[in-house]
Amino acid sequence: MEFGWSDEEKAYRARVRDILDRSLPEDWDHIAVHGPGSGLQTAFSRDFCKLLAEEGLLIPHWPASFGGADGKSWDHFILGEEIWAAGEPRGPQYMNVNWIGPVLMRYATAEQQAKYLPPIIAGDVIWCQGFSEPSSGSDLASLRTKAERTEGGYIVNGAKVWTSYAGLADQCFLLTRTSAGKSGIAILLVDMKSPGISVKQIPALIGEGDIHELFFTDVLVPEENRLGAEGQAWEIISYALQNERIGIPRYEFARRILDRAIAKLKAEGRFDDPVVQDRAGRVLAKCEAARMMVYRVVDERAHNAPASAFGNLARFTVVQADHAVSDFMLEYMPEGMLGADPMQQAHHQRAIAAGIASGAAEIQLNLAARRHLELPSETYRGL
Amino acid sequence: MDFEPNDDQTAILDGLDQMLAGLRIQTPKEGETVVFAAALDAELAASGFLDIGREAGFSILESALIAERLARLPVTAETSSSAIVGQMFRAGEMERPLALLQGSPLAPARFLPQARSLLVDIGNDLLHIIVDPARVEPVESLFAYPYGRLAGLDGLETRSLGKEMLAPFRRRWRLAIAAESAGLMRSALDTVLEHVKTRQQFGRPLGAFQAVQHRLAMASGTMNATYWLAMRAAWSDSESDCAVAATYVQDAIPIFTYDLHQFCGAMGLTLEFPLHYWTYRLKALLGELGGSSAQARMASASTWSEAA
Numbered sequence: 001m002e003f004g005w006s007d008e009e010k011a012y013r014a015r016v017r018d019i020l021d022r023s024l025p026e027d028w029d030h031i032a033v034h035g036p037g038s039g040l041q042t043a044f045s046r047d048f049c050k051l052l053a054e055e056g057l058l059i060p061h062w063p064a065s066f067g068g069a070d071g072k073s074w075d076h077f078i079l080g081e082e083i084w085a086a087g088e089p090r091g092p093q094y095m096n097v098n099w100i101g102p103v104l105m106r107y108a109t110a111e112q113q114a115k116y117l118p119p120i121i122a123g124d125v126i127w128c129q130g131f132s133e134p135s136s137g138s139d140l141a142s143l144r145t146k147a148e149r150t151e152g153g154y155i156v157n158g159a160k161v162w163t164s165y166a167g168l169a170d171q172c173f174l175l176t177r178t179s180a181g182k183s184g185i186a187i188l189l190v191d192m193k194s195p196g197i198s199v200k201q202i203p204a205l206i207g208e209g210d211i212h213e214l215f216f217t218d219v220l221v222p223e224e225n226r227l228g229a230e231g232q233a234w235e236i237i238s239y240a241l242q243n244e245r246i247g248i249p250r251y252e253f254a255r256r257i258l259d260r261a262i263a264k265l266k267a268e269g270r271f272d273d274p275v276v277q278d279r280a281g282r283v284l285a286k287c288e289a290a291r292m293m294v295y296r297v298v299d300e301r302a303h304n305a306p307a308s309a310f311g312n313l314a315r316f317t318v319v320q321a322d323h324a325v326s327d328f329m330l331e332y333m334p335e336g337m338l339g340a341d342p343m344q345q346a347h348h349q350r351a352i353a354a355g356i357a358s359g360a361a362e363i364q365l366n367l368a369a370r371r372h373l374e375l376p377s378e379t380y381r382g383l
Numbered sequence: 384m385d386f387e388p389n390d391d392q393t394a395i396l397d398g399l400d401q402m403l404a405g406l407r408i409q410t411p412k413e414g415e416t417v418v419f420a421a422a423l424d425a426e427l428a429a430s431g432f433l434d435i436g437r438e439a440g441f442s443i444l445e446s447a448l449i450a451e452r453l454a455r456l457p458v459t460a461e462t463s464s465s466a467i468v469g470q471m472f473r474a475g476e477m478e479r480p481l482a483l484l485q486g487s488p489l490a491p492a493r494f495l496p497q498a499r500s501l502l503v504d505i506g507n508d509l510l511h512i513i514v515d516p517a518r519v520e521p522v523e524s525l526f527a528y529p530y531g532r533l534a535g536l537d538g539l540e541t542r543s544l545g546k547e548m549l550a551p552f553r554r555r556w557r558l559a560i561a562a563e564s565a566g567l568m569r570s571a572l573d574t575v576l577e578h579v580k581t582r583q584q585f586g587r588p589l590g591a592f593q594a595v596q597h598r599l600a601m602a603s604g605t606m607n608a609t610y611w612l613a614m615r616a617a618w619s620d621s622e623s624d625c626a627v628a629a630t631y632v633q634d635a636i637p638i639f640t641y642d643l644h645q646f647c648g649a650m651g652l653t654l655e656f657p658l659h660y661w662t663y664r665l666k667a668l669l670g671e672l673g674g675s676s677a678q679a680r681m682a683s684a685s686t687w688s689e690a691a
Binding site for chain 2: 002286293316366375377
């Protein structure tokens, strides 16, 4: 047991920081404030991800057989910490490298991998995830978007909602229903230019271009675009969500926003107040608690241990930390939300979605209770 | 970065478990608020487990692992003060058991009825008082530690350890609070999990209700975060990490102990049910060294230096 970074890991972090310093424009804070799904940030991501690809830093954690570098789990997190804390210049493409690519590597056919992986590896494709529906949010398995068999494929009809990044997406990782129950879900990889798809942006508190409604009207999807078998979707989704829940190092962005706030408070002579120091110390403790919980999950991966429900606990701790920092900022630095600090607002907008995205925080607690604490199911009715 | 114990750490914990198994420690059946395990205390002193932080090749991290493991027991002995704070001093310099105080030397202190040494942070100096057991008055309390206070200081050998010892003393005390709390939380939570899996109401176990599940999952998150913050603090032995760990746990103890007692109903308020052994030790640690506000301000000061 030890908790330090090796010299190699420190050098790796320094290299990522150097690339960020060199490649982010002077007005980056004003670009980042609109969120990863904005037109500006999405456009920037296409240049930035190409640069990362050239530097070998877009998919270093992927296996070498898929173009990665067989990178270590810890390096992947160091990379994620630095880039997310900088405001995520990969834009929506962080999803590609964190979970869409890994899911395709595990479950896609060789033909699908040949089609979908190269644009991800080149840093030049935007994916969206068509999961939630108007009547299926946390209860994802109740989804109703219908995929009916037709000659050579499926005809898709239905609607998705809260779909991140859909407005500029090239591809959609779409969950559809082919029959009743969890076994009746199929995953289709859908070209967003297909006839019959319409996208409507939902104005929201969490940034421009972040969430959308997606409508599918008689959309033809070729059978070769189905990922896995019909009936295998839930297994694939569970694998995808494991990677998504702690894939974003939110604690690091929160911690850096807190550090920036303290620097400003000190410069203004406001940090002499012991009440402010008390509050800041408690928020700091929550950030570091979240960091250690996430690191515990990364350590599982580093030891090639099977994924455990510890990730659900870690995710909840991360949500608490993100909100604690956001609330501290609102109380002591409200001016940051009034135009003085775009990055503070960017953090706030990420934080308020933390307990909703990737499965509501309460769903994380449900899963932790059942899988980690082995508590009885809610439907238990006695012996 | 490696969260798994190494071979030496595993061997130490296995050895400790073997020693504890040999002592056949039972959960007390008589309703008592405090059960001081004299045999355990003596065995720990003789075995060298509490001095491992001074051994070549080991550090205070191994001491914290031991303190956490011992805190899981329903009975108590003076462990974390010796294992973590006591390692600041040369071997033999400070006879254990240790009692720790901040402020008045005459205030009630944990383990003072058994202590041979009392360390007192009086603000501008760290005092070492050689304890004469005949001068200690026991203090009754709900806290599941033995407490006592000195009847007076006259005639007791007292020496100044110097102002420069205050910072390391407080740092190690914070670490001891965090490491011990992690073990206390684990056993308290295990006890309540067993209860809610077996106790049935409305035709199903209490643990099948979502209102209970969510709060226990949150308690598990708190317990785990406390453990890892404490172990990181023990590894680095830094002012910031120790203060952060103590802040986190002292901030969390009120809601953690409230929820665990809540799910055990009136049974959790009895001395027959063992939950109080861990929760009332946690409540005792809640206020040590100035409580969560003092630790939080120290976390701020040490993390963002030249503050405070």
